[in-house]
Structure formats: structure tokens, C-alpha cells
Amino acid sequence: xxxxxxxxxxxxxxxxxxxxxxxxxxxxxxxxxxxxxxxxxxxxxxxxxxxxxxxxxxxxxxxxxxxxxxxxxxxxxxxxxxxxxxxxxxxxxxxxxxxxxxxxxxxxxxxxxxxxxxxxxxxxxxxxxxxxxxxxxxxxxxxxxxxxxxxxxxxxxxxxxxxxxx
Amino acid sequence: xxxxxxxxxxxxxxxxxxxxxxxxxxxxxxxxxxxxxxxxxxxxxxxxxxxxxxxxxxxxxxxxxxxxxxxxxxxxxxxxxxxxxxxxxxxxxxxxxxxxxxxxxxxxxxxxxxxxxxxxxxxxxxxxxxxxxxxxxxxxxxxxxxxxxxxxxxxxxxxxxxxxxxxxxxxxxxxxxxxxxxxxxxxxxxxxxxxxxxxxxxxxxxxxxxxxxxxxxxxxxxxxxxxxxxxxxxxxxxxxxxxxxxxxxxxxxxxxxxxxxxxxxxxxxxxxxxxxxxxxxxxxxxxxxxxxxxxxxxxxxxxxxxxxxxxxxxxxxxxxxxxxxxxxxxxxxxxxxxxxxxxxxxxxxxxxxxxxxxxxxxxxxxxxxxxxxxxxxxxxxxxxxxxxxxxxxxxxxxxxxxxxxxxxxxxxxxxxxxxxxxxxxxxxxxxxxxxxxxxxxxxxxxxxxxxxxxxxxxxxxxxxxxxxxxxxxxxxxxxxxxxxxxxxxxxxxxxxxxxxxxxxxxxxxxxxxxxxxxxxxxxxxxxxxxxxxxxxxxxxxxxxxxxxxxxxxxxxxxxxxxxxxxxxxxxxxxxxxxxxxxxxxxxxxxxxxxxxxxxxxxxxxxxxxxxxxxxxxxxxxxxxxxxxxxxxxxxxxxxxxxxxxxxxxxxxxxxxxxxxxxxxxxxxxxxxxxxxxxxxxxxxxxxxxxxxxxxxxxxxxxxxxxxxxxxxxxxxxxxxxxx
Numbered sequence: 001x002x003x004x005x006x007x008x009x010x011x012x013x014x015x016x017x018x019x020x021x022x023x024x025x026x027x028x029x030x031x032x033x034x035x036x037x038x039x040x041x042x043x044x045x046x047x048x049x050x051x052x053x054x055x056x057x058x059x060x061x062x063x064x065x066x067x068x069x070x071x072x073x074x075x076x077x078x079x080x081x082x083x084x085x086x087x088x089x090x091x092x093x094x095x096x097x098x099x100x101x102x103x104x105x106x107x108x109x110x111x112x113x114x115x116x117x118x119x120x121x122x123x124x125x126x127x128x129x130x131x132x133x134x135x136x137x138x139x140x141x142x143x144x145x146x147x148x149x150x151x152x153x154x155x156x157x158x159x160x161x162x163x164x165x166x
Numbered sequence: 167x168x169x170x171x172x173x174x175x176x177x178x179x180x181x182x183x184x185x186x187x188x189x190x191x192x193x194x195x196x197x198x199x200x201x202x203x204x205x206x207x208x209x210x211x212x213x214x215x216x217x218x219x220x221x222x223x224x225x226x227x228x229x230x231x232x233x234x235x236x237x238x239x240x241x242x243x244x245x246x247x248x249x250x251x252x253x254x255x256x257x258x259x260x261x262x263x264x265x266x267x268x269x270x271x272x273x274x275x276x277x278x279x280x281x282x283x284x285x286x287x288x289x290x291x292x293x294x295x296x297x298x299x300x301x302x303x304x305x306x307x308x309x310x311x312x313x314x315x316x317x318x319x320x321x322x323x324x325x326x327x328x329x330x331x332x333x334x335x336x337x338x339x340x341x342x343x344x345x346x347x348x349x350x351x352x353x354x355x356x357x358x359x360x361x362x363x364x365x366x367x368x369x370x371x372x373x374x375x376x377x378x379x380x381x382x383x384x385x386x387x388x389x390x391x392x393x394x395x396x397x398x399x400x401x402x403x404x405x406x407x408x409x410x411x412x413x414x415x416x417x418x419x420x421x422x423x424x425x426x427x428x429x430x431x432x433x434x435x436x437x438x439x440x441x442x443x444x445x446x447x448x449x450x451x452x453x454x455x456x457x458x459x460x461x462x463x464x465x466x467x468x469x470x471x472x473x474x475x476x477x478x479x480x481x482x483x484x485x486x487x488x489x490x491x492x493x494x495x496x497x498x499x500x501x502x503x504x505x506x507x508x509x510x511x512x513x514x515x516x517x518x519x520x521x522x523x524x525x526x527x528x529x530x531x532x533x534x535x536x537x538x539x540x541x542x543x544x545x546x547x548x549x550x551x552x553x554x555x556x557x558x559x560x561x562x563x564x565x566x567x568x569x570x571x572x573x574x575x576x577x578x579x580x581x582x583x584x585x586x587x588x589x590x591x592x593x594x595x596x597x598x599x600x601x602x603x604x605x606x607x608x609x610x611x612x613x614x615x616x617x618x619x620x621x622x623x624x625x626x627x628x629x630x631x632x633x634x635x636x637x638x639x640x641x642x643x644x645x646x647x648x649x650x651x652x653x654x655x656x657x658x659x660x661x662x663x664x665x666x667x668x669x670x671x672x673x674x675x676x677x678x679x680x681x682x683x684x685x686x687x688x689x690x691x692x693x694x695x696x697x698x699x700x701x702x703x704x705x706x707x708x709x710x711x712x713x714x715x716x717x718x719x720x721x722x723x724x725x726x727x728x729x730x731x732x733x734x735x736x737x738x739x740x741x742x743x744x745x746x747x748x749x750x751x752x753x754x755x756x757x758x759x760x761x762x763x764x765x766x767x768x769x770x771x772x773x774x775x776x777x778x779x780x781x782x783x784x785x786x787x788x789x790x791x792x793x794x795x796x797x798x799x800x801x802x803x804x805x806x807x808x809x810x811x812x813x814x815x816x817x818x819x820x821x822x823x824x825x826x827x828x829x830x831x832x833x834x835x836x837x838x839x840x841x842x843x844x845x846x847x848x849x850x851x852x853x854x855x856x857x858x859x860x861x862x863x864x865x866x867x868x869x870x871x872x873x874x875x876x877x878x879x880x881x882x883x884x885x886x887x888x889x
Contacts, residue, residue: 017446039522075388082388099246131833136246138799
């Protein structure tokens with residue numbers, strides 16, 4: 001067992017678990033934060049995507065020991081009220097989810113894309129979101145929603161830094 | 167915070183309820199309420215209103231609280247197909263309640279929720295079996311509220327009308343809210359269904375409109391509760407090692423290394439394998455890797471895709487059970503001017519829903535509680551009853567959101583495994599989580615099929631005879647030697663072909679098979695609509711005109727013809743396309759709905775790119791317009807994966823695909839533009855969840871033929887076959 005300290009959704013967090021335990025299972029089983037999903041366990045589907053130091057990262061293949069001292073943001077911490085990030089607002093406006101299981105990962109990847117490319121083309125979206133599978137086939141709605149989110153983001157006041165929750 | 171907790175909502179409701187989020191046109195968001203969806207209290211806690219009273223139950227589907235809340239029981243699992251929203255629309259249409267006050271709950275197993283004896287969501291039947299009873303339930307509750315108001319005011323019921331959550335006295339304009347009437351209404355007799363007059367379509371306020379999904383908010387916040395998210399006090403996490411060969415059994419095993427893995431608490435053997443239980447999922451998976459198991463692999467250890475194909479071919483060489491016979495196909499073939507023969511093949515397919523299978527079970531001496539994303543609650547309950555030997559009424563099923571179903575969650579194999587494990591550690595709740603590898607290697611697959619077709623054309627190129635022989639494993643039961651799931655989509659065609667003869671064989675392949683989105687249509691529509699294209703191509707007839715002519719004789723084909731015309735027209739069939747782009751068309755009638763699709767593709771060095779799909783859909787009366795569009799798109803993506811990318815193969819009795827790296831469904835960069843054109847009418851609603859999966863496949867392969875002159879006769883499409 002090893003104590004690992006990191007910042008989770010704006011708060012300091014320490015966990016005492018096996019050093020090799022993937023961040024995904026620390027979040028879900030140890031900390032009870034189930035918004036981040038298990039889909040494949042080998043970084044092929046994107047359902048487990050979180051941000052580590054702002055970078056979209058597959059938590060299913062990220063050992064907890066490598067997270068020490070870093071900043072982790074999950075779907076639960078993407079916005080202060082859990083719903084108001086431009087990507088979440090756009091997902092609601094475009095009614096993207098069907099079964100919804102992959103959508104935490106889709107949203108986390110899209111949020112990271114918009115910090116890099118505030119006005120992404122369809123090609124940018126396809127390239128960034130290629131790693132996020134959706135078996136319900138919401139891809140067309142996702143493309144629409146990413147454009148909508150980009151519009152919201154440009155129109156809105158500066159966004160509080162993610163993870164900075166009071 | 168834009169969102170506030172609603173203190174009026176009970177803990178039970180918190181866990182399973184959703185509120186509509188209203189987003190303004192300008193993009194600003196108004197969240198009426200924000201409900202934390204998980205409560206440490208379980209779902210047994212009865213819902214209460216602020217004064218502690220339970221909401222009044224007006225019938226099995228409708229409960230109204232003193233706080234004016236309306237709780238609707240959604241008795242069909244939500245796996246993405248939109249039942250929470252569309253079933254709420256059916257109830258609310260007649261209930262005349264305030265849409266923003268609706269809450270929904272997934273109820274336990276009760277006779278009122280069983281259609282045809284089974285409670286479950288399957289066969290694209292949720293709307294079809296709910297269309298009448300749910301509108302009636304809404305209307306009955308409304309009439310009880312009207313009667314309660316009439317009593318209170320001492321006026322005739324005819325002087326009262328329901329409007330947006332209140333009963334209005336039409337003489338005085340006085341109003342009583344539903345909440346204030348619920349208690350009195352619940353004590354009144356339930357009006358008979360026969361005494362209720364349902365609205366005419368012209369009066370619909372909700373039905374046929376586009377409503378936002380009621381589950382979207384919880385699904386973008388990460389708070390929606392899927393089966394995999396359930397946690398019970400003292401719960402252990404299980405991972406199960408099964409025999410890699412179907413039908414194999416544990417000969418012996420050594421758990422000493424597994425037990426030494428940190429976090430592992432127990433190892434138990436069940437009927438099909440060895441389960442490791444630990445204090446977290448990862449530890450259970452690590453412990454499982456450390457197991458040493460000797461398997462008795464059984465009779466299927468040498469099965470391979472090649473050996474199965476040979477078995478199917480050998481069967482198809484012999485006469486089979488007759489599935490359809492019209493006229494005299496042999497004689498017509500003998501006299502035909504042109505004869506065409508072709509063999510079509512489709513592989514086994516895995517469902518691969520995004521949420522791996524899982525189930526939480528707590529078995530005690532006299533009770534069994536199950537939390538799962540199941541499509542068929544009744545089968546889950548019966549399965550648990552068989553294992554625990556408890557009566558069905560001692561088995562509670564808590565339905566959670568399903569992270570995709572597609573037929574996979576209709577079976578209860580994963581529930582049975584979890585019950586067996588939980589029974590072995592009676593008193594301790596257990597969560598069994600499948601890995602993706604488990605999912606792909608131990609599915610109940612869409613069966614493979616090997617199908618031979620022959621057609622005879624007259625001197626004008628029109629078909630006079632059509633014969634088929636299908637070899638496809640059975641799972642739906644045999645009737646006169648025929649499993650309808652193996653031949654649907656072939657025997658059901660309504661093209662004007664005077665002489666047809668279809669035969670069927672059920673190979674005993676030993677691979678578990680079951681329902682996969684659109685079932686037999688998923689492969690047979692590909693076979694049938696491709697072969698029809700071959701008939702058209704034999705004398706260079708236009709594929710749309712060819713179909714039109716073969717459908718136009720029988721007036722019962724009017725809806726078929728209509729979707730074909732709309733799709734062809736909207737797609738610009740016959741008009742110039744960008745250089746290198748080609749059209750293909752297919753049409754299907756399945757599950758009470760009709761759709762035609764035109765796919766626009768290009769083929770570069772054998773690589774198929776689908777640019778655009780135009781789909782015309784006639785599913786009868788539309789309930790949620792936006793929901794229909796979602797399901798049309800969804801079905802198309804599911805079919806495109808099968809057309810272009812995925813297939814299950816076997817070697818040494820083992821499934822060779824292990825994860826999404828070698829069973830790789832369609833991704834966003836491969837997603838075409840999909841245009842949906844809904845053909846409206848007031849026919850009874852048809853199914854929509856599976857309607858469009860079959861027809862996209864031949865629409866694409868027929869376009870590939872137009873582009874390359876090469877006929878795709880097996881799936882998935884292989885680049886090497888097109889160069």
C-alpha cells in the first residue's frame with residue numbers, strides 16, 4: 001500500500017492503495033466517484049477519460065502512483081455545479097446522450113479539445129474524438145454539440161479554471 | 167450554483183429521478199432542480215412528501231404527491247432508446263400534467279408491467295405494447311382527479327377539465343392542483359378502460375412533437391446511475407474466469423496465488439468458472455489473473471471459423487425444412503431466360519455495449535436482491551429463483567440505467583453468475599463485473615449465416631422464381647423445423663415474385679447465440695436486398711425503379727413505396743454526384759416500421775468511405791420526433807459497424823477477438839452525414855430501436871457495387887476483395 005496525494009476536482013486528496021492500482025478504480029471503488037466509466041481497460045474506448053494536469057488521459061491505464069502531485073479533473077469536477085461547463089450545456093442543448101455511458105468520456109475529451117482549438121473544424125473534432133467509442137451512434141450529435149460548445153465558450157465570460165471548486 | 171437541491175423529493179426518488187433541464191434559445195441554461203441521484207438509502211424506502219405522506223398511487227403507472235409532483239413508473243428499461251421520455255409522453259398526453267413536474271422511476275416486477283407475461287424491453291416493442299395501456303393509464307388517473315375535484319366543488323364532472331397539472335372549474339375558473347386532489351382521487355374507483363375516450367390525433371399536445379430527453383441532465387453530469395455504479399454496504403467485487411471454450415468446465419484449480427493478491431478476500435467456484443472476490447474491482451481482476459485452472463474443454467475445443475463454415479456449407483447442400491413456398495419455383499427456374507446464383511455469408515457478431523455486463527446481488531436466507539441493467543426483468547427474476555430456490559416474490563429486481571443493450575442484456579447469464587457467486591457468500595453483497603475481454607469472448611452472439619440464393623428472370627429481366635437455402639444456428643425455437651429468426655427478412659419479402667421456395671437448416675455449432683439488434687433482419691436484409699440488386703444488375707435495370715416495379719402491384723406495399731420514393735428523392739437518386747461517389751439503395755419492413763436508405767460511398771484502393779446516408783422512415787404514429795431521429799441514426803451506426811468493421815472469428819474453440827483493438831466498431835471519423843426524413847401518418851406506432859440497422863448494410867454494399875462492379879457477399883467488407 002502507498003499513500004498517494006494529488007489534487008482531485010480542486011481539493012487535496014490522499015489515497016492509501018496499491019501503487020499499481022489504476023486511477024479509474026481508485027476513483028470508482030475507493031472514492032465512490034462513478035461518473036468516470038470502465039469500458040475496455042486498455043485505453044481503446046475513452047469511457048474512462050479524465051484530465052490530468054489539463055490533458056485528456058485514459059484513467060484505466062494510469063497507475064495511481066504516477067498521479068502523485070498532479071491535478072485530476074473528472075466529470076464531477078468539470079464545472080462548479082456539475083452541469084454548466086460549455087460542453088455540458090451544449091450536450092444538453094443538443095440532447096446528445098442515448099444510453100449515456102460513454103458520455104462522461106466524450107465530454108472530457110471535448111472539453112480538452114476546446115482549450116486547444118476554440119473553433120474546431122469537423123476534421124479537428126474527428127481527430128480529437130476518434131478515441132472515444134459510442135455504440136449508440138451519437139457521433140453526429142457530438143459533432144453538432146462540440147460546435148455549439150465552442151460557440152457558448154466564445155460567448156461566455158472567462159471560464160473558471162477547471163477543478164477550482166470552492 | 168444554478169442548481170438547487172429539491173428538499174421536497176424523497177430519498178428514494180433522488181436516486182432514480184431526473185428533471186428536465188430547460189436550455190434557452192440563447193444558450194443560457196435554466197436548471198429547475200438538481201437532484202443528487204445517489205442516496206445511501208436503498209430503493210426500498212418508500213417515497214414520501216414533505217408532510218411524510220407517501221404519494222398517492224392512482225394506478226400502477228401514476229403517483230401524485232401532495233407537492234404536485236407526478237411520478238411515472240417506467241416499466242421498460244432505458245438503454246438509450248428513449249423509453250423514459252417517450253413512455254412519459256404517452257402517460258402525460260392524457261394525464262394533462264405539468265411536464266416539468268414529472269419524475270420517473272424504474273419499478274420492480276409486477277404483473278401490471280408485464281406485456282405478454284414478461285416484463286422487459288425487447289423486440290422494439292416498448293412503444294407498441296405501451297401505446298394503448300399507458301395513454302389509458304394517464305386518462306384513468308386524469309378522470310379520477312376530475313371526479314375528486316367535482317366532489318370537492320359539488321359540481322358535475324362535465325364542469326371540470328384537466329389542464330397542466332390542475333383541474334379547472336369551467337364555470338368559475340377555480341383551480342385545484344393535482345397534488346391537492348391526489349389523496350381523494352386515489353380513494354375513488356378506477357374508471358374502466360372502456361369508459362375512457364382517448365384523444366384524437368388532432369388533439370395531441372405532446373405525441374408527435376420533439377421533447378428533450380428526461381435523462382440527459384443526469385447523463386452529462388456523470389450522476390446517472392448505471393448497474394456498474396451500484397455500491398452496497400459491505401459489498402465485495404468479483405471477477406470470474408470462464409472456460410475459453412464454450413461448454414467447457416473446471417477440472418481443477420489452485421487459488422493459492424490468487425488469495426495472496428492484496429485485496430483478495432475469497433475465491434469461489436460456480437457452475438461455469440472460478441470467481442475471485444476482493445475489496446475492489448481491480449484487485450479482483452488481478453487475483454483472477456493469478457488463478458491456475460485446469461479446464462475440461464469439452465467437445466468444442468477444435469471448433470474454428472473454417473470448420474463451422476464447412477458445417478454450414480454441407481448443410482446448405484442438402485434440402486432443409488421449408489420456410490416459405492409460393493407457386494412452383496423449380497418449374498419457373500427451369501423455364502427462366504436468365505438464372506442467377508449467389509452465396510451470402512455473415513459472421514457471428516458480438517453486441518459490445520459500452521457498459522460491460524455487471525450485476526450486484528445480495529442473497530440472504532430468505533431474500534435475494536438484484537441491482538442490474540437488465541432488458542428483461544422477468545427473466546432475471548426467474549433465473550435468480552432457479553438458483554436460490556426462493557419464490558419469485560422474494561426476489562427484488564432494481565433496474566438501473568443500461569449502458570447499451572442491443573439485445574445482450576435480454577439474457578440473464580450475467581445475472582445468474584452473480585447470483586451463484588452471491589449465494590456462495592450468502593449475507594455479503596457482491597458485484598460481478600465483466601471485462602471487455604469477457605464481453606467479446608463470452609457473448610451470446612448474433613449467429614453466423616450461410617445462405618444460397620437462386621433467381622430466375624424472364625426475357626424482360628423480371629424475376630419469376632426465387633429460391634433460398636439458409637444455414638443459420640437457431641435460438642428462437644423450431645416450428646416445423648424452422649426458426650423464424652433465421653429466415654425473417656427473406657420469407658417476409660413482398661416483392662412481386664410469383665414463385666418462391668425458401669428452406670432452412672439449424673447448424674449445431676455450439677456457439678451461444680441470441681438476439682442482436684434487429685435479429686435475423688440484421689443479416690437477411692443484407693442478403694436479400696443485395697441479391698435483389700444482383701437481379702436488377704443482370705439486365706442493367708435501375709435499382710430504385712426495379713424495386714418500385716416489384717412493389718407496385720400489391721396495394722399493401724404503399725408504405726414501402728412511399729419511403730423508397732422519399733429516400734430516392736431526398737438523396738438525389740439518379741442525379742450527378744461528386745466525382746468518385748456512388749449511390750446504393752435498400753428498403754426494409756421490420757418491426758412494424760418501413761424504411762428506405764440511400765448510401766453515398768466512395769471506394770479508394772478498396773477502402774470504403776460512406777459519405778452520406780439518407781433515410782426515409784415510416785414508423786406510423788411518431789411519439790417523440792427527436793427520439794425517432796436519434797434511433798434512426800443509432801441503428802444506422804450499429805449496422806455500419808457490421809458492414810465495414812466487425813466480425814467474430816474462432817480458432818481452437820476460442821473467440822479470437824479480445825477487445826476494441828481487434829473488434830473495433832465505427833468511430834466518429836468514419837461517421838457519415840445521416841439525414842432522417844420522417845414520413846408521418848397515424849398508423850399504429852411501429853418499432854424504431856432496431857428498424858434501421860438492417861437496411862444500411864445493403865445500401866452500402868450496393869453502392870460499393872455501383873462504385874467498383876464488385877459484389878460484396880460476405881461481411882465485414884474487406885478491402886482486398888475490392889481491389
